[in-house]
Amino acid sequence: MENAGGSKQEGGRMKDIRLIAVLLPIIACGQVDDRTDPVVKRQSSLGSEIILYETAQSTVVQDGDWIRWRFIDKLSDSPEQLVYRGTRGEQGGCVFNRSGSSKGAVQDVVIIERTIAVNMNQCLMESERATLLESDAVARGLLPVEETKAGDQFTGAAQAGGSELQLQTAGNFSGSYRTLLQDILGITTTAVRSNVDWSTNGSCMLGWHRWWDWYKLTGSGWSIGTNGERGTTSGTLPCNDIWQQSWAFFSNWFFCGFTPTFADHADVQFHAFSDGTSSYSSSTNWYGACYWLLHFTDAYDPN
């Protein structure tokens, strides 16, 4: 009986060994296989961070609750660093406002501001901003040009006032302000822009026209909702401040595992002044299941 019991015990051990023989390699592989895991962890100076995506242009990492974009191509040698605390939005997410102005009638420059870190749990966003020669910004690919290739673009009818513009002469200016949301692949998903052309004698406006446009990436589920614009009344000629305000709301139900993500370019404003300067402001809110994968780039062409 004792031996029979021992034999049973041996048989049980054999079964265990066979089971382990079958499972061990699978378990061992399971320890290092990340087929369903999109992320890789590595140690940083701050602790463990997760690489979400890496391209020739940037690396996107998750560092605790922060998502950080590390761009290979610096905006400038010493870009201005800005940290924003947004406000909790009505539909969730955070509303971030930006604003700025040009200091003089300096032409052929563009001011780029782009997100470098976001913490949606704390409603915080860090960005970097620099003034660049427009030709340099275009050559370096800092002004996205996707709208010519892979998206739907709408340009609103222009409104105008005063004398007809003669843009080649002195005292004539052309400015715009555009907010874009880009995903972690660096693709522009949605964008809204306010544009104003104006001519001035230095103290009052002589003529102007204004218009707006929006863009959305095609083939990826983005659709446009509420949108519109307003600004200086057509046919009038204020002495100072020609303005254009534009807005558009976008949604995507396929972007993130069939759960909705929203991008609300709620207020994109450009103001042109008679001394040739201008100012801009915007209010952008993005929310939904995968809003943390989006970040913005603003392009402000002062005049």
Next chain:
Amino acid sequence: VNVGMNRLRLSTTNTATWSCVIVATFSILFMGSCRRDQEPRVTKSALQRCIAKTGYEGAGDASPAVMAAARACAEKYITKPTVQLWAQKPGTSVPLDVRRDGDRVFVEAFLNCAKQKGMEVEVEQAGGGSIRIKARNGRNTTPIDSTDPAFLACTNSAEKAEHDRLLPFL
């Protein structure tokens, strides 16, 4: 009978030994194959490997077909947020005045903490209730960004203060 049992034990022992050898051999072989697979994972995620196969190089100027394939990878591998999203809830359940009060509590808690940690902080209105925070090290006036440990400690405590304020409505 004893000899027979001993043979059986010997045979069982041999089988067990061989099983161990087989297990060890297979494990080494499989682990070896895993290691070969593991190597690129040091620098590339599954998402990135998937996208690399599409030919997309990250510039956003690929053909629509390539971009669609790249986006399909994103949809395959990024299916849920990895950031905790309690902050996503307030909009639907927290009254506007409480949300604004939460914004105020966050900023006050951050500024108090920053002062205690020797930071010099300037706050500017950015419009619509948003603010811009400019923080510097009080000792050497170098700018402080969002990777600074003291900054992170203060934003974490500010988040807790805001969360506590909103909690009854969440």
